[in-house]
Amino acid sequence: MALMDFIKKQFIDIIQWTEDDxxxxxxxxxxxxxxxxxxxxxxxxxxxxAVFINEGVVADVFGPxxxxxxxxxxxxxxxxxxxxxxxxxxFKSDVYFFSTRQKLDRKWGTPNPxxxxxxxxxxxxxxxxxxxxxxxxxxxxxxTTVSGTLERYTSEQLEGQLRNTIVGHISDIFGESGxxxxxxAGNQEEFGKALKAKLDPxxxxxxxxxxxxNVQNISLPEELQAMLDxxxxxxxxxxxxxxxxFQTAEAIPLAAANEGGLAGLGAxxxxxxxxxxxxxxxxxxxxxxxxAAPAAAASPTPAAAPVSADEIVASIEKLHGLVxxxxxxQAEFDxxxxxxxxxxx
Numbered sequence: 001m002a003l004m005d006f007i008k009k010q011f012i013d014i015i016q017w018t019e020d021d022x023x024x025x026x027x028x029x030x031x032x033x034x035x036x037x038x039x040x041x042x043x044x045x046x047x048x049x050a051v052f053i054n055e056g057v058v059a060d061v062f063g064p065x066x067x068x069x070x071x072x073x074x075x076x077x078x079x080x081x082x083x084x085x086x087x088x089x090x091f092k093s094d095v096y097f098f099s100t101r102q103k104l105d106r107k108w109g110t111p112n113p114x115x116x117x118x119x120x121x122x123x124x125x126x127x128x129x130x131x132x133x134x135x136x137x138x139x140x141x142x143x144t145t146v147s148g149t150l151e152r153y154t155s156e157q158l159e160g161q162l163r164n165t166i167v168g169h170i171s172d173i174f175g176e177s178g179x180x181x182x183x184x185a186g187n188q189e190e191f192g193k194a195l196k197a198k199l200d201p202x203x204x205x206x207x208x209x210x211x212x213x214n215v216q217n218i219s220l221p222e223e224l225q226a227m228l229d230x231x232x233x234x235x236x237x238x239x240x241x242x243x244x245x246f247q248t249a250e251a252i253p254l255a256a257a258n259e260g261g262l263a264g265l266g267a268x269x270x271x272x273x274x275x276x277x278x279x280x281x282x283x284x285x286x287x288x289x290x291x292a293a294p295a296a297a298a299s300p301t302p303a304a305a306p307v308s309a310d311e312i313v314a315s316i317e318k319l320h321g322l323v324x325x326x327x328x329x330q331a332e333f334d335x336x337x338x339x340x341x342x343x344x345x
Contacts (some may be wrong), residue, residue, distance in 0.1 A: 001161030035090035
């Protein structure tokens with residue numbers, strides 16, 4: 001009976017892996033109930049490595065080449081199997097192939113903004129993204145820490161862990177650098193190098209080599225970016241005072257196009273002719289800042305400009321329109337009207 005079982009058995013003469021995709025990183029050779037023939041052939045192609053596993057223990061590791069399986073080519077397995085002489089019978093062993101192809105253009109990015117302390121803006125939230133490349137270098141470490149006994153292990157199964165690890169070190173790199181956000185765009189290459197240096201040991205522990213890591217973009221969330229753009233605009237105008245003057249000058253044509261002109265603008269917002277005087281002063285300062293500075297120094301509290309009869313009449317008409325719209329009561333209109341008529345002298 002034992003002889004018949006032996007005759008029925010199928011034996012493996014050639015062990016090889018023809019990769020049919022670029023995603024598989026580890027693949028177990030299908031042994032089924034078959035055994036490996038003594039003197040059989042192992043073919044490991046370029047960009048591959050092969051590992052023999054004996055009862056869960058990593059034995060012999062092979063790089064690219066063609067090998068005849070003997071006690072000389074399988075020294076560790078020979079020791080584990082206690083082959084004290086040349087073995088002549090078939091043997092059972094798990095064989096795994098590993099792809100050492102470089103995995104290129106792998107994306108990483110922060111799914112949520114990372115909060116850091118910035119010397120210019122205080123606490124800010126940053127986004128960052130980029131690409132990285134890696135390849136498998138140590139099949140023994142990869143088998144024992146990552147792929148295990150799975151029949152097939154792909155880079156897609158691994159990349160979630162790798163991306164999260166990269167993102168987890170982003171805040172450390174930004175915090176340790178001390179570089180303000182404004183200057184980060186010019187330091188992306190340095191950030192990438194620093195981040196790679198932090199991640200190299202982790203990749204090595206998985207049996208991988210991190211070949212490159214690039215930071216392609218560092219940005220603020222949209223709402224913070226809008227605030228930064230406004231601040232940049234203020235600085236380009238020469239500061240907050242110049243920016244206010246510019247905003248006022250921009251508002252004058254809009255006010256003039258409305259009913260009642262500049263006087264109507266003042267009455268409509270309930271600040272009377274004081275607003276008109278402020279607008280005129282801001283406009284004068286923006287058109288001739290050199291002349292405005294000495295005047296301000298000589299007279300800290302300038303006197304109100306005289307008001308013409310036409311402006312007073314226009315303001316009264318504007319106020320009366322507000323009564324019709326229900327914005328002012330008749331009593332409020334009468335009080336304001338009396339104040340304006342006094343200005344006619």
